[in-house]
Amino acid sequence: MKKGILLSLMSLFFVVSMSGQKYFTRDGKISFFSDTPLEKIEAHNSKATSVLDASNGNLEFAVLIKAFQFEKALMQEHFNENYMESSKFPKSSFKGKVTNIKDINLKKDGEYNATVKGQLTIHGVTKDVETTGKFVVAGGKISAKSAFNVAVADYNITIPAVVRDNIAKTVKIAVDIKFEELKQ
Template sequence: MPVPPIINVTVKTANMKRFFFLAFLSFLFISGAAHAQQYLTRTGQVTFRSEAPEELIEAQNNDVAAQLIVSEAKGQFIIPIKSFKFKKALLQEHFNENYMESDTYPKATYRFTIEDIRNVDFQKPGRYPVRTNGVITLKKTAKTIRVPGYIVVSNGDSIKVEASFSLSPADYDIQIPKLVENKIAKNIEINVRSTLSKP
């Protein structure tokens, strides 16, 4: 009677175990890489400043949600309108009820792509200039804009996004009564300072 090929069976079993082990390691690596390719926050900061002849108006929002997907060179900001805080309660009331109609339009969004994300080394600390192309939706109006900014890399787990640009209320159907038109600027300065982290 021939002897069963025990050695061959043992070798095949060892090879199968090695294959599944390597496959498992590959799965872990791919999963980790997928997480490493995006950054998130729910506490981003956006401020705006209106400097008009008769009044200076400033507001700050610390409840901004943001996402940056590095592998796809795209991202988004979601800004809850009612989270803007003013120094004067009356200004905040007028902003929400009369100008932004925040019960009807509760959020503004900016969805964008990054033109030159390859210039950013997410493993090396530094302040990298970038340009974004995207669509801002405010109230019922959506407009394409380009926004220059910076991605600041401080460590491997978080980044800071910085940008400054201006918007005209008239472009987004924000009606300014004649009575107060000298108190609100024709162009509103927007500043973004948000720290995003890996999930």
């Protein structure tokens, strides 16, 4: 009998500890940087969503292209209308995994290096990508950062000859996320 109670208590603890395994945000920051000798361009989006399942490392991102904000209105217009065709392809997304999630303890303060692998979709084109990032857990708060490069041509984005020297062939994408625990 005692054993039965103990077992059910244990399974209850197990369920409780398992339930806090999903993390999300709807205020994720994604920026990109195009750097050429002629022109530096950057744009920021602070409305990315992301879900991380710490039990298996599944990680997803989604971002609305039209929510990227540029310093110059003209660049934002070109970005949306000519390069990203954001009315046709309003979203970009990532679906993949933190491959070394077993080495990361999101319940414990510390810095953890992460390897991320998955499929990145931009401009309607999906490619396999792999990058590294960092999780920082401090005072129970979880943040994640990563930066990686994307070749514009890989995603069928054509840059007209006139501005070829103004826009980098490879743009840097920076991700900066503060995760919250998903209460179910």
